Amino acid sequence: xxxxxxxxxxxxxxxxxxxxxxxxxxxxxxxxxxxxxxxxxxxxxxxxxxxxxxxxxxxxxxxxxxxxxxxxxxxxxxxxxxxxxxxxxxxxxxxxxxxxxxxxxxxxxxxxxxxxxxxxxxxxxxxxxxxxxxxxxxxxxxxxxxxxxxxxxxxxxxxxxxxxxxxxxxxxxxxxxxxxxxxxxxxxxxxxxxxxxxxxxxxxxxxxxxxxxxxxxxxxxxxxxxxxxxxxxxxxxxxxxxxxxxxxxxxxxxxxxxx
Amino acid sequence: xxxxxxxxxxxxxxxxxxxxxxxxxxxxxxxxxxxxxxxxxxxxxxxxxxxxxxxxxxxxxxxxxxxxxxxxxxxxxxxxxxxxxxxxxxxxxxxxxxxxxxxxxxxxxxxxxxxxxxxxxxxxxxxxxxxxxxxxxxxxxxxxxxxxxxxxxxxxxxxxxxxxxxxxxxxxxxxxxxxxxxxxxx
Numbered sequence: 127x128x129x130x131x132x133x134x135x136x137x138x139x140x141x142x143x144x145x146x147x148x149x150x151x152x153x154x155x156x157x158x159x160x161x162x163x164x165x166x167x168x169x170x171x172x173x174x175x176x177x178x179x180x181x182x183x184x185x186x187x188x189x190x191x192x193x194x195x196x197x198x199x200x201x202x203x204x205x206x207x208x209x210x211x212x213x214x215x216x217x218x219x220x221x222x223x224x225x226x227x228x229x230x231x232x233x234x235x236x237x238x239x240x241x242x243x244x245x246x247x248x249x250x251x252x253x254x255x256x257x258x259x260x261x262x263x264x265x266x267x268x269x270x271x272x273x274x275x276x277x278x279x280x281x282x283x284x285x286x287x288x289x290x291x292x293x294x295x296x297x298x299x300x301x302x303x304x305x306x307x308x309x310x311x312x313x314x315x316x317x318x319x320x321x322x323x324x325x326x327x328x329x330x331x332x333x334x335x336x337x338x339x340x341x342x343x344x345x346x347x348x349x350x351x352x353x354x355x356x357x358x359x360x361x362x363x364x365x366x367x368x369x370x371x372x373x374x375x376x377x378x379x380x381x382x383x384x385x
Numbered sequence: 386x387x388x389x390x391x392x393x394x395x396x397x398x399x400x401x402x403x404x405x406x407x408x409x410x411x412x413x414x415x416x417x418x419x420x421x422x423x424x425x426x427x428x429x430x431x432x433x434x435x436x437x438x439x440x441x442x443x444x445x446x447x448x449x450x451x452x453x454x455x456x457x458x459x460x461x462x463x464x465x466x467x468x469x470x471x472x473x474x475x476x477x478x479x480x481x482x483x484x485x486x487x488x489x490x491x492x493x494x495x496x497x498x499x500x501x502x503x504x505x506x507x508x509x510x511x512x513x514x515x516x517x518x519x520x521x522x523x524x525x526x527x528x529x530x531x532x533x534x535x536x537x538x539x540x541x542x543x544x545x546x547x548x549x550x551x552x553x554x555x556x557x558x559x560x561x562x563x564x565x566x567x568x569x570x571x
Contacts, residue, residue, distance in 0.1 A: 147400045159412045166416040173428035180435040182442055195432050216433075217425035225417055246402065247409025251417060254410070316402060 138331045141323040146244060146316070161242045165228040169221075198223045198370060206374035211381050215374065218259060222252060223370035226311060230362035233319055234355050241362065244315035246308070253308035256373045260304070264380030273380075299379075307372050311365045318358045325350040530560060 150156050176191035184192055198220035203212040226243060233241030242248050264273045277299045278292040329347030332340060534556050 143400050143402050146402055154408060156409075158409065162413055162416045166420045169420055170423040173424060177428045177431035180431055182435070182439050192432070192435075195428075199432075213433075217421055217429045220429065221417065221421045221424050225420055244402075245406070245409055247405040247407075248413035250405045251410045251413030254414060255417060255421075312403075 158242045158245045169224045202374050207378040226369045227366035241315040243311050244319050246312045249308035249312045257304045260376045260380045314365050
């Protein structure tokens with residue numbers, strides 16, 4: 127009750143979870159949904175245009191597109207899955223990397239300023255795709271029982287240890303690792319956006335509500351916003367990279383012939 | 386106070402950030418699958434085609450260079466072989482020429498020798514013929530002189546022994562002079 131009184135009295139209300147639940151724009155459609163569709167559009171159009179007229183000797187634009195493609199293909203997919211098997215997974219890895227990247231970057235683009243991945247529904251959607259793919263290729267490679275054996279009984283361990291190790295391995299491979307993949311990017315984006323909100327709204331509150339002597343402190347808060355934004359940019363790119371990297375790593379582990 | 390606020394917000398239950406909204410999962414899934422399809426169908430094959438083309442081009446270039454080098458080496462070998470052939474040929478021709486020259490010299494020498502022999506033989510034959518002629522001439526002269534001497538002896542008819550003796554001596558002197566003059570002529 128006391129809190130309510132304070133709020134009504136013009137006290138600072140820190141931004142909370144509600145800031146991530148924006149009212150729908152029309153019907154059931156919310157801002158994150160629009161952004162996700164927009165990101166699909168941006169990436170699709172970009173790669174369609176960039177790959178339209180590829181040359182053996184690349185120009186500037188092609189060089190950029192090739193760098194992104196080469197990173198997903200060579201640095202992530204080939205390194206993690208292995209030169210023998212990585213080719214069918216290149217679209218998935220490239221898609222995950224660019225999709226997460228663009229949706230994260232939305233968080234610091236003026237006017238958009240909302241990292242789509244801070245709504246856990248979207249990481250979960252990607253998690254479903256990754257989960258299906260990694261276990262499907264595992265079952266296909268090792269057979270139904272063979273895959274369980276591959277996951278739960280890593281070689282080179284004394285027999286009694288399997289009593290403890292096997293359940294842990296199964297839990298890790300079928301639940302913890304893939305779920306952590308989704309939660310990691312969600313949490314990073316959620317927390318990052320929250321920090322920016324705190325600094326930005328806190329600065330505004332100081333400017334408008336504080337007494338004259340305290341007003342300049344709002345500048346400090348906004349300087350904080352700028353600093354945090356740079357950090358956020360780094361984290362957003364990093365998270366996209368990690369998401370694609372770990373996915374490739376899981377697929378590589380599922381396909382590997384021995385641990 | 387702040388604590389109660391957070392508890393209140395969480396207790397609302399309406400907005401829980403770790404509970405996914407089904408609509409968002411659906412939209413996210415569809416959007417991502419569409420993106421995946423576009424990449425799988427168009428972008429990735431194009432890039433892969435470019436990669437393989439590029440690899441092919443580079444490998445092709447290397448192959449071509451290797452081929453050119455091999456060809457150059459082959460040509461060099463060929464030229465060397467040809468040069469060696471030419472050298473051998475020239476040596477052979479030189480030897481042939483030497484042999485031929487030797488042969489010609491030999492032939493010429495033989496010819497000269499036969500010619501010389503022929504000339505010598507011819508000279509000898511001529512001498513023989515002259516000698517025979519002279520001998521026959523001398524014989525005829527001797528006959529004539531003998532006849533003349535005989536007639537003179539007979540003609541004087543033994544007038545006196547002294548004149549006879551003088552005639553014979555004169556005749557012999559004449560004969561001597563004649564044979565001496567014929568010897569100088571020869």
